[in-house]
Amino acid sequence: MSEAPTLSSTPLLQVQNLCVRFGPKTVVQDVGFTVRAGEKLALVGESGSGKTITALSLLRLVADAEITGQALLRGRDLLTLPERDMRAVRGGEIAMVFQEPMTALNPLMPVGAQIAEVLQLKKALSADAAAREAVALLARTGIPEPERRARAYPHQLSGGQRQRAVIAMALASEPALLLADEPTTALDVTLRGQILDLLDALQRETGMAVVIITHDLPLVRRFAHRVAVMERGQVVEQGPVAEVFANPAHPYTRKLLASRPQRGPEPPSPGPAAAPLLRAADLRVVYPVPLPGVRGWFRKGEFVAVQGASLQLLPGRTLGVVGESGSGKSTLAQALLGLLPSTGTLEVAGRGWQAPATRNSPPNQALRRVVQVVFQDPFSSLSPRLTLEEIVGEGLRVHAPTLPLAERRTRVLSVLAEVGLTEAQFPGLLARYPHEFSGGQRQRIAVARALVVDPQVLVLDEPTSALDVTIQQQVLGLLQRLQHDKGLAYLLITHDVEVIRAMAHEVLVMKDGAVVEAGSVDAVLDAPRHPYTQRLVAAALG
Numbered sequence: 189m190s191e192a193p194t195l196s197s198t199p200l201l202q203v204q205n206l207c208v209r210f211g212p213k214t215v216v217q218d219v220g221f222t223v224r225a226g227e228k229l230a231l232v233g234e235s236g237s238g239k240t241i242t243a244l245s246l247l248r249l250v251a252d253a254e255i256t257g258q259a260l261l262r263g264r265d266l267l268t269l270p271e272r273d274m275r276a277v278r279g280g281e282i283a284m285v286f287q288e289p290m291t292a293l294n295p296l297m298p299v300g301a302q303i304a305e306v307l308q309l310k311k312a313l314s315a316d317a318a319a320r321e322a323v324a325l326l327a328r329t330g331i332p333e334p335e336r337r338a339r340a341y342p343h344q345l346s347g348g349q350r351q352r353a354v355i356a357m358a359l360a361s362e363p364a365l366l367l368a369d370e371p372t373t374a375l376d377v378t379l380r381g382q383i384l385d386l387l388d389a390l391q392r393e394t395g396m397a398v399v400i401i402t403h404d405l406p407l408v409r410r411f412a413h414r415v416a417v418m419e420r421g422q423v424v425e426q427g428p429v430a431e432v433f434a435n436p437a438h439p440y441t442r443k444l445l446a447s448r449p450q451r452g453p454e455p456p457s458p459g460p461a462a463a464p465l466l467r468a469a470d471l472r473v474v475y476p477v478p479l480p481g482v483r484g485w486f487r488k489g490e491f492v493a494v495q496g497a498s499l500q501l502l503p504g505r506t507l508g509v510v511g512e513s514g515s516g517k518s519t520l521a522q523a524l525l526g527l528l529p530s531t532g533t534l535e536v537a538g539r540g541w542q543a544p545a546t547r548n549s550p551p552n553q554a555l556r557r558v559v560q561v562v563f564q565d566p567f568s569s570l571s572p573r574l575t576l577e578e579i580v581g582e583g584l585r586v587h588a589p590t591l592p593l594a595e596r597r598t599r600v601l602s603v604l605a606e607v608g609l610t611e612a613q614f615p616g617l618l619a620r621y622p623h624e625f626s627g628g629q630r631q632r633i634a635v636a637r638a639l640v641v642d643p644q645v646l647v648l649d650e651p652t653s654a655l656d657v658t659i660q661q662q663v664l665g666l667l668q669r670l671q672h673d674k675g676l677a678y679l680l681i682t683h684d685v686e687v688i689r690a691m692a693h694e695v696l697v698m699k700d701g702a703v704v705e706a707g708s709v710d711a712v713l714d715a716p717r718h719p720y721t722q723r724l725v726a727a728a729l730g
Contacts, residue, residue: 300338452668508692
């Protein structure tokens with residue numbers, strides 16, 4: 189946890205009685221907090237608690253909202269400043285780092301040009317001086333080869349590099365206050381630690397204050413000096429991090445602190461004669477890549493995405509696959525699902541995928557009923573144009589086309605009830621669309637879509653990384669209950685070591701396409717042998 193800074197007695201920012209309304213609906217009510225120069229304040233709460241709206245309202249970036257109260261920045265009320273003065277404040281005195289850098293950056297401009305644009309606008313630098321300063325800012329954030337990266341477009345950078353570029357852009361005008369909205373949510377644990385260390389170092393170097401908006405409590409413990417906990421648009425508790433975490437006074441704060449992944453009741457152990465549902469030996473996945481120069485005219489090179497992976501998954505067991513982005517874990521999952529060609533041995537329920545695996549031949553279609561997948565982000569994996577009946581029933585239309593409509597509807601309602609969604613809770617349930625549900629409820633719908641064809645294996649690709657801590661716990665509890673009741677086998681892909689510890693029985697650790705360590709979850713996580721595994725576990729512990 190960060191050491192307490194030496195602070196002036198005069199607040200840099202003082203928020204009092206902040207209220208934000210959309211028509212008759214109040215989404216932020218009587219919020220108040222102070223931020224001093226050099227201080228790091230965390231706004232904590234689940235999705236819908238009002239923390240992001242609070243931050244955006246300080247810059248008056250919330251469209252069609254009625255904002256009242258006071259937000260004094262060095263004595264000037266941001267809520268009553270003329271718009272011309274607010275344009276100088278935005279990006280000048282107060283900068284913001286948004287949650288998803290891929291959407292915050294212009295995909296049609298190199299990142300260096302985007303940073304230079306801020307420098308020209310806010311500091312009146314010439315084009316050449318702004319370009320040189322943009323490279324210097326990228327170097328300051330620790331991006332390797334900053335001159336080359338400055339010429340790159342956002343899609344050509346990794347997630348961590350894009351986040352560093354956004355931070356460089358925010359620092360371009362040397363702000364007094366940085367608002368960081370979930371700056372590490374989509375990042376691996378080691379990248380998360382690197383971004384936190386970067387923000388910490390830059391904050392100490394420049395003396396700026398930081399308000400970090402997050403639902404990640406280990407991040408708050410590690411990074412912030414003070415914390416304000418928000419629930420339903422109100423600050424229910426605030427104070428020094430050490431005091432609030434050690435003695436939480438409000439029930440909501442206690443609930444958040446208790447919402448860590450917990451191991452559920454163990455499913456029945458498979459007997460000694462149980463056959464693996466998934467088995468791979470020396471699995472290798474290769475992508476063709478162009479070769480430079482004349483050689484590229486005649487042949488392709490190759491990039492080995494997965495090399496020599498071996499695994500087996502028994503009924504009722506969970507195999508966790510953990511590693512950073514680019515480690516090969518998602519490529520391994522696609523190969524196991526028969527979506528990518530591979531070499532080596534690969535069997536699903538004792539049978540192999542027919543080549544080419546991506547074609548929907550009858551033998552492959554039969555295997556796709558055995559193994560189903562639940563994706564990371566249910567909002568993008570569920571069609572917004574289909575109703576729940578169409579989404580969940582789609583697998584039955586493919587795998588049981590002769591099933592009568594009434595029986596299909598009964599099966600859809602039954603599997604939705606299994607994941608905790610019923611007509612009693614949501615009248616007209618089957619006619620509803622995904623946008624009418626919360627993130628946790630959408631993930632339950634995604635699980636129901638996979639379960640409707642009675643699979644034996646679920647591939648879970650980061651199933652909780654986009655969810656709040658309490659919703660994450662609920663979804664993990666649902667998955668544990670389904671495994672216990674149905675004997676399902678799970679292949680769990682994640683970068684969250686705590687989720688692996690709560691869910692998995694065995695674990696594979698992947699780095700650069702290779703399995704660097706494997707074994708029981710207790711043996712690997714409690715006594716990691718490989719330096720990479722040791723680093724992952726240490727980063728998870730903060």
